[in-house]
Amino acid sequence: MPIDFDLLQPSLQKSRWFSQVPLHLQHAIVGSATMKYLHLGQYLHRKGDKVDGLYCLLSGKLRASNLSLNGQELILTWLQEGNWFGEISMFDGLPRTHDAIAEHDCSLLKISNQQFEQLLAAHPTLYPFFIRLLCQRVRTSFKLIDEMASLSLKGQLCRRLLLLIDGLEFSYTEHEQHDSQVFKLAISQESLALMLHSSRQTVNKILQELSKQGILHIHYGHITVFSKTKLLSLSQI
Amino acid sequence: MPIDFDLLQPSLQKSRWFSQVPLHLQHAIVGSATMKYLHLGQYLHRKGDKVDGLYCLLSGKLRASNLSLNGQELILTWLQEGNWFGEISMFDGLPRTHDAIAEHDCSLLKISNQQFEQLLAAHPTLYPFFIRLLCQRVRTSFKLIDEMASLSLKGQLCRRLLLLIDGLEFSYTEHEQHDSQVFKLAISQESLALMLHSSRQTVNKILQELSKQGILHIHYGHITVFSKTKLLSLSQI
């Protein structure tokens, strides 16, 4: 049961990070991976778990979150098709920083500790690429910290909607673009609130405002966004 | 004007990260550095600046912060004796994530881009160590994100005081310990507020409470902390 590299291409290339890795190294990475499957609701790992591998999500959706001391779930983000994650624990050997829960049935590439060590030993030129993955992580985190601190709740919400749209790789590009496209975000207001560490009621109020301004529509269980550009300008308040 | 490694030892070994680097690599790192000096109030770099080097603060104190859109300063942290920083821009070549301003006269080790490249080329075994530095950064950031979200303002304040005490390396150890030691934190309530993105008045109110509980004393321009353990238990609210 070898893994068919070409078959995975569409998923793999969704990652800005992975697509910048030279082709022969891409092959080496995928070559040391095995498949792993999860059912909806299953945990891939929990915060504090020992490191067991580096993953790439091929299909499905994972929620990265953890529980606050009073038992409330705090969602950090969603991992989507093409996302690589788990590299921090791989490198420093310390426990997982978050829970990872399947929100749909998922398929993943898994590179175990052993395989990872062998991979790096065989291809030390991979180091700079993994370093870049870490740098992305730090920059995204710093940006999030700034935004949590400086933006109003409304600004933060708009920012998060944009992040969800751009989805992949924890990273958000600021390219100017026209509003020709409509985006469907499958997320409940409750979940949005958990991500903003706010209340469902407040999120609802803000979404209503945005809806009245024609920026988005609210549906049962999802939101459609009409204007990325307007969200962008609002995410500076 | 070669740099005297032994003379710098006391400062260098304050870094948990650096002290775990093997001795011959420590020498290699310091060997590719030059000295740099700053006066109080001078900027080492500003957010958005092009990368110019990797630094280690030998003496003095730097403030890492940036301006929010409405012009307010948001303090991320203070860099203290022994801290290494600036590695993110070194690795990904992107602009600085924060301003760095001298709060006292400072002396630093500087490793320029060129020197850094040569250093890594000559000692590729350094990669895992720099990776670990990045991992520390990510973990500290994740922790901060969680705490900003889940803790009350009082909890956050206690948490920050602990961080300031442990100071070095962005990292905070949870070792249980007795309250035999007293810590002096040279920081104004105003600055604390900027770090918590709160107001001076609120910070004052909380500090008064803590003072009444005997956990700390408030002075002009600084705070003395008597009980780390009590701060620790309060930083879970």
Place this chain on the structure above:
DNA sequence: TAGCAAATGTCTAATTGGCGACAGTTCAAA
């Protein structure tokens, strides 16, 4: 197609924290 669970909409009261105002205190430099 009836029923149910999940999601949304909308009130209210209570709480938190921001902010202006101003008085008092401390420290250092002239």
Place this chain on the structure above:
DNA sequence: TTTGAACTGTCGCCAATTAGACATTTGCTA
């Protein structure tokens, strides 16, 4: 020793947000 800037203490008002309660809507499934 005086003076002024920086820091701390405190009050009160106001806006934002939370949390509880409950009605309504939606979409799935038996």
